[in-house]
Amino acid sequence: MNLLCALALASIALTPSLVPRPTVFQGFLAGLWFMIGFQLGFLLRWAAQAACEGIRALAQRRGLIRPRSEAKTGRARRRPQSAAGPIVLGIALVAYVVGYGALVVSWQNEVRRLVEMEPVDGAGHAAFLLSMFTTMILFYGIAGGIGALRSAIARSVERGGGSAVLARSAGQASSVAAVLILVVGFLGAGLAAVNTLYEDRDADTPAGISRPFLSERSGGPGSTLTWEGLGRHGRAFSSGGPSGAQIANVTGTPALEPIRVYAGLSQAPDAASRAAAVVDELERTGAFEREVLLVATPTGSGWLEPQAIASFEYLYGGDTATASMQYSTQPSWVSFLFRPGLAVDSSEALFDAVHDRWRAIPEEDRPRLAVYGLSLGAQGMAGSFEGLDDLLTRTDAALFTGPPANSQPWRGLQAARDAESPVWQPVYQAGEQVRWQSKPGDFAELPGPWRQPRIGYLQHATDPITWLEPAVLFQRPAWLAGPAAAGGRGADVSDAMQWIPGVTFLHLVTDMLMSEAVPPSHGHNFGDVAVDGWAQVLPGHDRDGAQLAAIQSIIEQIDSQDPAWE
Incomplete structure (x- = not known):
């Protein structure tokens, strides 16, 4: 047994x-x-x-059988067991x-x-x-x-x-009690260790990162936000990315210094105060005078995907401003499990503060206003709006990357997708305002018009973060409906993967830990679609094919620092 x-x-x-x-x-x-x-x-x-x-x-x-003490004792002597049984069992075990x-x-x-x-x-x-x-x-x-x-x-x-x-x-x-004590103790010690580890990490500065010398960056000269208070990922974001000279060198056209504004968790006592500090910093840097203003929600620990932000800046020649703020020091999975509303609350506070200031500008002088989020950041930013209509009304573009399964309005849009469109590559209302992309070019494949403002989702069939939901425990998911050749799953999902009640859910949980450790276009790795994603969602950049190819080449060389645990 x-x-x-x-x-x-x-x-x-x-x-x-x-x-x-x-x-x-x-x-x-x-x-x-x-x-x-x-x-x-x-x-x-x-x-x-x-x-x-x-x-x-x-x-x-009930008297149906006699007690053992009254049973017959004159039983035949047991025959000695044959050695053939263990041998056969051993051979069968080895063969298996x-x-x-x-x-x-x-x-x-x-x-x-x-x-x-x-x-x-x-x-x-x-x-x-x-x-x-x-x-x-x-x-x-x-x-x-x-x-x-x-x-x-x-x-x-x-x-x-x-x-x-x-x-x-x-x-x-006693065995069950011991196991429970071990499991609870292990989980408790593990969470405590994670908390300590990420708090210590947040105080560190990544290798190769130094305080910016540009006034257009938070923590730089004249900044109202201290360099030390930005947090680990805030310092990497503020100091990173292309300069105006690098953008000009790649695109062959003049460029400005991109504005990057970020508020760390320790720089204000609550989300509203941090959001107000971000708006003050946007004012200081002249962000409301740029062509495009991007409000971005980071992952749980404050990380922003460098490919996505740099692609945005290259496309618009640095005539951009990106605003973000930290809401936790913990990785996304911890925030998701224990404080699921934190990302939404932080996103709502930041976007509302920026939007209020943006709306006070005369309409003809306003920058275009876009929003972005990756993973838990996508759930937080999209969830800060009341629904699709609110998102379309208050923004000029939105790009959401690898949203978790319970994200809205993503979940509702997936459920209401056009007939015959697969769940991993859905089409909603012929792609009139919302589209999905897995590889470069997917956004442009639909024949009908894509009206502005545009909402784009970057989504892979092999991303476990997108498909992990409790229903997988007891119900076959639509993304495993049949073989790939028959349209029952994405082309990069193995036909050998079968839905097993309970087991498939556990597979997704463990897959989440490895979802970044795969090449672009698969899993939770979206670096290769960032350029085309922004180019399609936010048109008007006037980049030709050669310039887009040059930007793509640069973006593919960016090291995302393996953020699987961020």
């Missing part, structure tokens, strides 16, 4: 998912689920024995492991091929096995300690006069 359960859970853990996993991480998952299954076998066997004994006791009380292992390798290499990654080699297989066996040994030791506790409790109950059934029940209860 134990080995059967262990193999079953380890086998399920190795089934394909949306994105490939590093071999060490995959080995850890296999070892973890093997040991969970092994312990589950003990629990199932105990439950079966307890049920049988309960049925026997009931039958004895080898055969299933080969299948797992083929699955993983197919997933890797579909997202344009190299296949796993011999070193990868060795790393997988080492990681798996190390994990199994570690958890075997933990399980052994829990088993010793279970036995000690059971013996103590028996010495105290308790029945064998009571002793076993007490032992099992």
Whole structure:
């Protein structure tokens, strides 16, 4: 029973998912689920024995069977067990492991091929096995300690006069309690460690980042916001990006110094105060006199995707201003779990403050007003509006990248998409004002007009953050409706990935950790579509094909600093 359960859970853990996993991480998952299954076998066997004994006791009380002490004792001597049974079992086990292992390798290499990654080699297989066996040994030791506790409790109950059934029940209860204590303790310690780690990180400055010497940047000369108070990602944002000279060199046309304004979490006591500080900084830098003003919501820890902001600045020759502010030091998944409304509240405070000042400018003198957000930032910014009509009325353009599954109005638009359009590449009202893009050029594929203001969503079929929702636990999702050739899933989603109740949800959870570790155009990596995304959503930049290609080449060289945990 134990080995059967262990193999079953380890086998399920190795089934394909949306994105490939590093071999060490995959080995850890296999070892973890093997040991969970092994312990589950003990629990199932105990439950079966307890049920049988309960049925026997009931039958004895009703006189259906005799007590064991009255049963016949003249039983035939047991025949010695044949050695053939264990041998056959061992051969079958080896055959299963080898055969299933080969299948797992083929699955993983197919997933890797579909997202344009190299296949796993011999070193990868060795790393997988080492990681798996190390994990199994570690958890075997933990399980052994829990088993010793279970036995000690059971013996103590028996010495105290308790029945064998009571002793076993007490032992099992102590095991469950120990596991719960370990899990709760691990999660609590983990969250505390994450909190400490990210608070310390927020106080650091990334390597190669120094205080800006331009007055157009927060923390620079004349800034009302201190450099030290911007936070780690605020300092990277304020000091980063192209200069006017770099933009001019790439595009071959004159350019201004892009304005970048950012308020750190420590620079004001609440969102409204931080938003007011951002507006003051926009006034100081002359942001309301630029051609385009962008209000951007960062991820949980304050990170803004450098490709998206730089693309925007290159397209408009630096005649731009970008405003953002931090709302947390924690990574997005922590903010999402424990303070889900924080991103929305911060976005609403910032946009309303900027919009109020922008609306006070005569209409003919106003800059175009755009909004942007990535992941939790996309959910926060889009969620700060009352709906699609409000978003279209109050902005000139919006670009939302990789929104989580519960984002609005994204979720409603997906549900109301035009018939025959797939959920991973939806069409809403023939693309008249809202469109979706996975790879460059998708926005322009629809034949009808795209009226302004425009709203664009950057979305990949292999992005687990977009598809993770509770309904996947018990219902086959539309993005796994059938094989790719029949239009039942995105072209880069493996046909070998099948919906398994409960399991697919857990796959998405683990895939989130690896969603950035894939090439652009897949997973949660959108760097390659930022230029075309802004070029289509916010027309009027007057860049020709050669200039767009030159900008694209520069953007592809930007290192996003692997923000998987931001």
